[in-house]
Amino acid sequence: xxxxxxxxxxxxxxxxPLCQLSLEQLRRRTxxxxxxxxxxxxxxxxxxxxxxxxEPVRRxxxxxxxxGDTGYPAGTRYAEALAAFARDRWGWxxxxxxxxxxxxxxxxxxxEMIKLVSGPDDPVVVNSPVYPPFYQFVRNLGRRVVEAPLGxxxxxxxxxxxxxxxRLAGPARRPVYLLCxxxxxxxxxxxxxxxxxxARLAGAHGVRxxxxxxxxxLVASGVSFVPYLSVPGAEDGLSLMSASKAWxxxxxKAALAVAGPEAAADLxxxxxxxxxxxxxxxxxxxTAALRExxxxxxxxxxxxxxxxxxxxxxxxxxxxxVRWTPPQGTYLAWLDCRALGLGDDPAEVFLHRxxxxxxxxxxxxxxxxxxxRLNLATSPELITEAVRRMAASL
Numbered sequence: 001x002x003x004x005x006x007x008x009x010x011x012x013x014x015x016x017p018l019c020q021l022s023l024e025q026l027r028r029r030t031x032x033x034x035x036x037x038x039x040x041x042x043x044x045x046x047x048x049x050x051x052x053x054x055e056p057v058r059r060x061x062x063x064x065x066x067x068g069d070t071g072y073p074a075g076t077r078y079a080e081a082l083a084a085f086a087r088d089r090w091g092w093x094x095x096x097x098x099x100x101x102x103x104x105x106x107x108x109x110x111x112e113m114i115k116l117v118s119g120p121d122d123p124v125v126v127n128s129p130v131y132p133p134f135y136q137f138v139r140n141l142g143r144r145v146v147e148a149p150l151g152x153x154x155x156x157x158x159x160x161x162x163x164x165x166x167r168l169a170g171p172a173r174r175p176v177y178l179l180c181x182x183x184x185x186x187x188x189x190x191x192x193x194x195x196x197x198x199a200r201l202a203g204a205h206g207v208r209x210x211x212x213x214x215x216x217x218l219v220a221s222g223v224s225f226v227p228y229l230s231v232p233g234a235e236d237g238l239s240l241m242s243a244s245k246a247w248x249x250x251x252x253k254a255a256l257a258v259a260g261p262e263a264a265a266d267l268x269x270x271x272x273x274x275x276x277x278x279x280x281x282x283x284x285x286x287t288a289a290l291r292e293x294x295x296x297x298x299x300x301x302x303x304x305x306x307x308x309x310x311x312x313x314x315x316x317x318x319x320x321x322v323r324w325t326p327p328q329g330t331y332l333a334w335l336d337c338r339a340l341g342l343g344d345d346p347a348e349v350f351l352h353r354x355x356x357x358x359x360x361x362x363x364x365x366x367x368x369x370x371x372x373r374l375n376l377a378t379s380p381e382l383i384t385e386a387v388r389r390m391a392a393s394l
Contacts, residue, residue, distance in 0.1 A: 009305070009306065009309035010306045010309050010310050010313070010380070011306065012303065012306055012380070013299055013302060013303070015299045016299055016300075016302065016303040016306075017049075017051035017052060017054075017296065017299055017300050017303060018049075018050065018051060018300065018303040018304070018307065018377065018378060018379055018380075019303065019379055019380070020051065020052050021050055021051070021052060021379070023381075023382065026050055027039060031048055031251065032046055032048070033045070033046050033048040036357070037351075037357050040355050041351065041355045041356065041357050042355065042356050042357065042382060042385060042386050042389065043357045044356060044357060044358055044374050044375045044378060044382070044383070044386050045347075045357045045358050045359045045373070045375060046359070046375070047184075047245065047250075047331075047332065047375060047377075048248060048250065048375075048377075049248040049300075049331065049377035049378070050377060050378040050379060050382070051248055051300065051377070053247075053248070054247055054289060054292075054293040054296035054297075055296070056288045056289065056291070056292035056293050056296070057247060057249070057285050057288050057289050057293060059288070060284050060285060060287070060288035061252070061281060061284065061285050061288075064280075064281050064284050065281070069280070069281075069284070070280060070281055071280055072276065072280055073102055073254070073275070073278050073279070073280040073282075073283045074280075076097040076100070077283070077287050078102060078254065078256060078283050078286055078287045078290075079095065079097035079100040079102075079256055080097055081286075081287045081290035081291045082095055082100075082241060082243075082256055082258075082290055083095035083096075083097065084290070084291065085217075085290040085291075085294075086227065088294070089217065089225075090216075090224070090225055090226070090227055090230070092227050092230045094227065094229055094230055095258055098264075099258065099259040099260075099261070099263075099264045099267060100256050100257060100258050100259070100267075101256070101257045101267055101270050101274070101275065102254065102255070102256060102257075102275050102278045102283065103240070103255050103256065103257050103274055103275070103277065103278065104253050104254070104255065104274070104277030104278050105242065105244070105250075105253050105254070105255050105278075106212055106214045106240040106241075106242050106244070106255045107133050107137050107212075108137075108255075108274075108277065109240040109255050109256075109257045110137065110178065110210055110212060110240055111137050111138075111141055112257070112270060112271075112274055113210045113238045113240070113257060114138070114141065114143065114176050114178075114210060115141070116238075116266045116267070116269055116270065117174065117176060117208040117210070117238070117263075117266055118143075118174040118175065118176050118208065119174055120142055120143070121173075122143065122173055122174045122175055122176065123143065123144045123145070123146045123168055123173075123175050123176075124138045124143050124144070124145055124146065124175070124176045124177075124178050125146050125147075125148050125161075125164055125165070125168070125175060125176065125177045125178065125207070126138075126145055126146070126147060126148070126178050126180075126365070127147075127148055127149065127150050127156055127161075127179075127180065127183065128147040128148075128149050128150065128364065128365035128366040128367050128368070129149075129150070129185060129186075129334075129361065129364035129365050129366065129367040129368040129371070130180050130183070130184065130185075130364060130365060131180060131184040131185070131212070131364070132363035132364055132365075134178055134180070134212075135363070135365060138178070146164060146168065146175075147365055147366050148160050148161045148164040149366050149367055150183075150186065150188075150367065153325075154183070154186030154187075154188050154325060154334065155183075155186070155188045155190075155194070156188075156190070156194060156198070158194075158197055158201070161177075161198075161201060162201050162205075165177070165201055165202070165204075165205035165207050166205060168205075168207070169205040169206055169207070173206070174206070174208065175205075175206070175207045175208070176207065176208050176209075176210055177198070177202055177207050177208070177209045177210070178210050178212065179198065179209055179210070179211040179212065179228060180211075180212050181195070181211050181212065181213050181216070181228055182213075182215045182216070182218070182219070182225065182327075182328065182329030182330050183329075183330075184215065184330055184332060185330075185332055185334040185359075185361075185364060185371075185373045186325070186327065186334050187325070187326075187327020187328055187329050187330045187332060187333070187334065188327075188328060188329070189219055189223050189224075189225055189226075189328040189329040190226065190228075191226065192226045192230075192231055195226055195228050195231045195234070196231045196232055196233060198228070198231075198234075199228075199231055199232065199233030199234040199237070200233050202233075202237075203233050203236075208236065208237070208238070209228065209234065209236075209237040209238070210237070210238045210239075210240070211228040211229075211237060211238070211239040211240070212240055213227065213228065213239050213240065213241050214240065214241065214242050214244065214245050214255075215245050215246075215329055215330045216241060216246075216329075217243075217245075217246035217297060218245060218246050218301070218304070218329055218330055218331055219301070219328060219329045220301075220304070220305055220308065220326070220327070220328050220329065221301070221302075221305050223328045223329065225329065227239065229258060229260045234260055235260040235261050235262040235263070236260055236262040236263045237259075237260045237263060238257060238258070238259055238260070238263050238266070238267065239257070239258040239259075240255055240256070240257055240258075241255065241256050241258060242254065242255035242256065242286065243285075243286040243289040243290055243293075244286070245330075246289070246297055246300070247285075247286075247289040247293055247296075247297070248377075249282065249285050249286060249289065252279055252281060252282035252285045252286070253277070253278055253279045253282045254278040254279055254282035254283045254285070254286045255278070257270070304331050304376060304377065306380070307331075307376045307377075307378075307380060307383060308326045308327070308333075308376065310380050310383055310384070311326075311333055311374070311376060311383060311387070312326060314383065314384060314387040315335075315387065318387050318388065318390075318391035319340075319387065319390060319391050319394075321337075321339040321340050322335050322336065322337055322339075322340065323335075323336040323339070324336060331375065331376045331377040332373050332374070332375060332376065333373065333374040333375075333376055334361075334371060334373055335358075335371060335372050335373070335374055336370065336371055337370055337371060337372055338370035338371075340394060342370075343370075344362055344369040344370055345360050345361070345362055345369075346358075346361075346370065346371075346372050347359060347360040347361070347372040347373075348360065349393060350372065350389075350390050350393055353393030354389035354390050354392060354393030355389060356386045356389050356390055356393075358372040358373060358374050358375075359372060359373040359374075359375075360372060361373065374386070
């Protein structure tokens with residue numbers, strides 16, 4: 001879908017969700033983003049968006065509360081809504097509700113998928129730098145994390161990945177590859193050719209793929225998301241999807257595990273009690289977002305396109321020493337601050353000198369030192385003020 005509205009890359013629609021809330025309104029929020037730091041700090045760190053709820057979601061949640069419909073989740077409405085969304089947005093008809101399971105959220109779902117397809121001594125491969133909970137949750141499960149670092153371009157380095165798979169392969173081993181798609185923090189959206197190569201290498205070396213696709217709806221104009229399970233060779237893969245990132249629903253817990261045809265038997269072994277964890281109201285909210293929130297999402301995507309263009313201009317003007325590649329997906333910008341001489345953790349410097357909260361690159365693993373992650377899902381005014389403060393702190 002072409003979302004271009006004007007020749008000005010920073011032009012805004014009056015319906016842009018990123019421009020609807022004032023700083024005063026946002027500071028009334030009690031979530032992590034707005035309560036972790038003092039009020040003089042601009043929070044552009046954790047992956048929450050500064051947007052109002054999409055109207056279909058607000059309406060669905062309000063109706064549920066008014067009805068007292070706050071019991072346990074049931075049925076396949078969420079899966080059916082995701083299947084329809086996948087057909088409409090990605091041209092993919094591969095989600096069968098009978099090969100899905102509701103899980104509390106994507107990371108807890110990932111843990112359950114790893115337990116289904118591997119054993120306690122089997123390693124889990126990640127592409128560093130990568131979302132820090134990949135390390136935290138996998139290690140808390142008692143598994144060893146093995147890094148297959150990304151290339152300098154922030155994309156999968158297939159020579160490194162193949163060597164890692166080869167090194168871990170063995171008749172008594174069942175390694176898992178935890179794929180981040182789109183990749184957090186670099187924002188790379190994997191192509192069909194890249195994902196097909198992932199499937200080929202995994203099949204050749206006996207590696208099972210579990211894909212975190214939580215950012216799937218969030219792609220830049222002109223970029224297409226490709227579901228991992230849609231490519232040849234991925235039939236034994238497992239995917240975790242959710243409406244939480246694209247519609248800012250992290251506080252309304254719900255996600256879906258989706259199995260490829262050859263992984264259906266694995267998913268069928270998921271303990272029944274795992275399905276008790278998601279919120280019924282969360283399922284209602286996510287279903288409404290997927291079924292009726294498309295117009296709102298399009299406005300958000302256009303706003304994020306404008307914010308990427310804005311950040312590019314601001315960095316050129318005020319922080320030319322910062323290197324970055326505008327993300328193809330997610331609403332996160334991965335900033336290379338190594339030329340600024342701020343050490344391994346520039347986020348700490350920007351926080352204390354500039355009163356801007358960014359996410360430190362260090363917990364993202366190898367390749368994260370000297371980087372910081374900036375959340376673009378806020379108003380252009382806050383991005384502009386944040387960059388001004390960052391530049392003034394040098």
